[in-house]
Amino acid sequence: MTDGASNAAARTPRGKAPTDQPIGRHLPGHIEAALLRAGEATDSAGQSWAGRDLSGGGNPLHHFDDDDGTADPGYLEAITALKAGSGTEHMVHEALAHARVFVPVVATLAEGGLGDHGFTEDKEADMALVTITAPDGRPALPVFSSVDRLQAWHGQARPVAVYAPRAALSAVAEKAQLLVIDPAAEATFVLRRPAMWALAQQQVWTPSYADETLLPLLQAAADADPAILGITAAPGRGVASRTADGTVMAGGGPGPELRVEVSLRSGMARDDVTDTVERLQRTLGADPEFGARVDSLELGLQGPPARA
Structure with a gap:
């Protein structure tokens, strides 16, 4: 998780070949x-391909026979x-x-x-x-x-x-x-x-900023800390992305994906505010369900500024 810091996009410069070197690993x-076995005369069982018609529609060996790319x-x-x-x-x-x-x-x-x-x-x-x-x-x-x-x-x-x-x-x-x-x-x-x-896993996905099941987890973390008066969630600044012509899309960005706004007691010293934010981060980070549903997080503070 990040505290107000945006994760940068995993992109190569537009119009250029990738600069990252391919990583030599065995394929899945x-x-x-x-x-x-591409180009071999037999299949993995040693049976000859000769005389076998594998181009028919519905053949499970060829999902993409008619694929035009x-x-x-x-x-x-x-x-x-x-x-x-x-x-x-x-x-x-x-x-x-x-x-x-x-x-x-x-x-x-x-x-x-x-x-x-x-x-x-x-x-x-x-x-x-x-x-x-x-x-x-x-x-x-x-x-x-x-x-x-x-x-x-x-x-x-x-x-x-x-x-x-x-x-x-x-x-x-x-x-x-x-x-x-x-x-x-x-x-x-x-x-x-x-x-x-x-x-x-071929499961339905709900973005964390639209996932209502996260709200009780956030509220429980806030209720456990007397310094926190309220907590809300919204899309993070890293959800949006831009196309090559500058059009903003409301999705497709690398994160942070979830922005959590926290209301604190008034009159808190700056060090106490820092400690409260760090406690909240640790609490949320230790929750396995929260960690599975949230990729990246930014925290914002509401209310009067903290005392020096």
Whole structure:
């Protein structure tokens, strides 16, 4: 949690290739399995592909046989509504629950050496997810709504089509804290940790600033401290984001996502105010339900200024 400090967006500069180096890690099993046997004459059981028709509609081995690489219509509709001011972050999350996205992977040298003529030769190569680091230091997984947007961001990355919940599951496996959709594109949408985890588990997500189940937790923390007279919650300053043309969207930002306003007793000394705020932060941070539902927090004080 942060005290009035905003987490910076996990984005690369618009119109530029990413500056973060791909992290060479083993792929999650579902992606590795999809790539491992590409081009081989037999399947994983040693059975020949010859004479087998795998292109038929409804074949569970090929969810994306007819995929043209363009953005999912449901996601486009949700992000367009968010830009127009008629949509919400919740609606975008709902659309992603059924959307196909593209995860970027790149080849990394696993083992190399010098050849007969003194040149470096690749002996083995692995495929690795491309991950980025947010300006605040948190790891993030970029995914893309279309092949064109992925290739514009990283020309050497290979797109792997997966459903968005599966991409979120990969992000969790990579210990990423953010899922960044279409970095450096016209509209970038960041799924903060609770939203990413909910998508990975295919659960409904409610933003913390709209989650009424958090209000009793906040009130209980306030009631336990005699210095606190009242407490309210609202969207944090980091919920909104901007498109490339400067349009403000009421969602898609990396946080802080929840702003808590606290009313204190009048006449408190400055040190007492500081101690009260720190106690409140510790109380909320120790609550597992609060921690699971809130990605980042900023605190504001209401009332007369504290005494020196």
